[in-house]
Amino acid sequence: xxxxxxxxxxxxxVGKTKLSxxxxxxxxxxxxxxxxxxxxxxxxxxxxxxxxxxMQGIKHHLIDILxxxxxxxxxxxxxxxxxxxxxxxxxxxxxxxxxxxxFYIQSVxxxxxxxxxxxxxxxxxxxxxxxxxxxxKVLHERLKETDPKAAEKIHPNNxxxxxxxxxxxxxxxxxxxxxxxxxxxxESPYRxxxxxxxxxxxxxxxxxxxxxxxxxxxxxxxxxxxxxxAGCRKEMVSMQGLGYKEIIEALEGNISFEExxxxxxKETRHFAKRQFTWFKRxxxxxxxxxxxxxxxxxILDFCIRDSSFLxx
RNA sequence: GGCGACUUAGCCAAGUGGUAAGGCACGGGACUGCAACUCCCUGAUCAUCGGUUCAAAUCCGGUAGUCGCCU
Numbered sequence: 001x002x003x004x005x006x007x008x009x010x011x012x013x014v015g016k017t018k019l020s021x022x023x024x025x026x027x028x029x030x031x032x033x034x035x036x037x038x039x040x041x042x043x044x045x046x047x048x049x050x051x052x053x054x055m056q057g058i059k060h061h062l063i064d065i066l067x068x069x070x071x072x073x074x075x076x077x078x079x080x081x082x083x084x085x086x087x088x089x090x091x092x093x094x095x096x097x098x099x100x101x102x103f104y105i106q107s108v109x110x111x112x113x114x115x116x117x118x119x120x121x122x123x124x125x126x127x128x129x130x131x132x133x134x135x136x137k138v139l140h141e142r143l144k145e146t147d148p149k150a151a152e153k154i155h156p157n158n159x160x161x162x163x164x165x166x167x168x169x170x171x172x173x174x175x176x177x178x179x180x181x182x183x184x185x186x187e188s189p190y191r192x193x194x195x196x197x198x199x200x201x202x203x204x205x206x207x208x209x210x211x212x213x214x215x216x217x218x219x220x221x222x223x224x225x226x227x228x229x230a231g232c233r234k235e236m237v238s239m240q241g242l243g244y245k246e247i248i249e250a251l252e253g254n255i256s257f258e259e260x261x262x263x264x265x266k267e268t269r270h271f272a273k274r275q276f277t278w279f280k281r282x283x284x285x286x287x288x289x290x291x292x293x294x295x296x297x298x299i300l301d302f303c304i305r306d307s308s309f310l311x312x
Numbered sequence: 313g314g315c316g317a318c319u320u321a322g323c324c325a326a327g328u329g330g331u332a333a334g335g336c337a338c339g340g341g342a343c344u345g346c347a348a349c350u351c352c353c354u355g356a357u358c359a360u361c362g363g364u365u366c367a368a369a370u371c372c373g374g375u376a377g378u379c380g381c382c383u
Contacts, residue, residue, distance in 0.1 A: 012348075037348055047348085075345045103347050112344055119345065153342090158351040161343075168345090180344055242348040266337085271348055277341060 003089055004310035005190040007097045007105055008303075009034070009279065010197030011272035013207045015290070017050050019197065020098040021058055022300045027096065027307065030059040030088045032081050034099030034108075037241040039077075040068045042230065045215050045223045046243035061088075068227055068238040075114040078107040094310070102278035109194065110186045113179075117171045127163045142166065149177035193307045194285045197299075198276070203291070205269055212243075212265045221247055221257065242268055 006027065008020050024031050033039070037047040041064045044051075049063065061084035066072055081104075085095045097105060106112065131139045140156035143165055150165040168176035199207070224247040232239055234248045243264050250260035279285060286306065293299045 035348085036346090071346075073345045074347075078345090101347065103343075103349095106344070110344090114345060117345090124346090155342085155352055158342085160346070160350045164345075176344085183344055237346055237349085240346080240349065244348090268348080273339085274341095274343095274347090278343080278347095281342090 002191040005192040007194040011275040014197045024058045024096045026304045029094040029096040032097045033062045034104040036101045040238045045220045074107045077104045081108045131159045147175040196279045208268045
């Protein structure tokens with residue numbers, strides 16, 4: 001029998017955290033964060049990380065597990081998430097994955113296979129240079145020769161993806177396009193419910209603006225300063241996070257702080273839009289349109305009722 | 313009241329006689345080891361009326377609005 005799994009996601013600032021506590025409490029669950037930035041310690045304000053006192057005794061996994069100078073990626077997320085899930089199942093509890101990184105959720109839900117190889121930084125840098133010097137097209141041509149199917153699917157300007165496809169072939173001798181095709185067929189090894197929390201665009205955008213204003217008040221600038229003093233550099237994956245890269249720009253004097261915060265709002269809106277696009281094409285999801293409910297309690301009740309079959 | 317300048321998509325903005333660059337926003341989409349990343353797609357007939365011309369956003373005139381200066 002497949003084991004139960006609850007996923008709670010949605011665009012940034014939609015209110016996942018709040019609902020997650022109630023839900024996890026009701027189903028005797030523990031929370032696994034599916035968030036590419038909240039894994040980092042010391043990055044609290046900019047990631048709108050849940051505070052310990054808000055957790056109400058619910059155990060949270062994959063939050064604050066890395067230093068900001070360490071690298072994180074899907075494969076690692078999947079590994080750690082699976083470990084956490086194992087631990088949760090051992091206790092007879094139900095894992096509740098909460099977070100807005102759709103890609104991460106997918107990796108666990110469909111148990112996508114990642115090869116054992118590590119990122120080949122040297123190879124990547126080399127290809128990046130080619131793209132820079134000779135143009136994106138040249139690199140794409142190269143992919144056409146090794147993996148025409150992938151080349152067809154990936155736009156020449158999407159250098160990152162082109163490089164990954166080339167790297168994959170370089171490391172495994174196999175076409176990433178074929179690998180992906182087989183992975184797409186996968187069925188989830190879990191009995192699950194995949195909730196996507198949503199709000200009308202205008203309301204969500206308003207919440208985003210308010211949240212960014214709050215980050216400003218709460219001292220996002222000092223947080224970034226502290227991180228830089230601790231040795232963080234803008235090239236680091238963690239410092240590419242929304243809110244961090246813009247404040248660094250301002251600290252470097254390239255833009256004003258006012259511009260930086262406006263930029264954060266704008267980019268966060270863009271991010272939310274991308275998240276919607278992702279969830280829209282995920283097939284086995286249950287949308288929870290918050291505007292159709294009277295209050296938070298009703299939403300929670302719906303989730304509890306709706307997911308109860310997982311435990312029968 | 314007079315003189316002058318301006319008026320191009322939601323915003324910024326090129327074009328000064330041959331049939332509307334670009335950027336931003338909005339919207340849509342992709343995504344299988346950097347994913348809060350990276351990338352793709354999408355819009356006007358040029359304030360308005362009339363004239364000149366084979367041809368006008370581009371020249372001329374009227375009207376309206378905006379801005380500046382002057383009395």
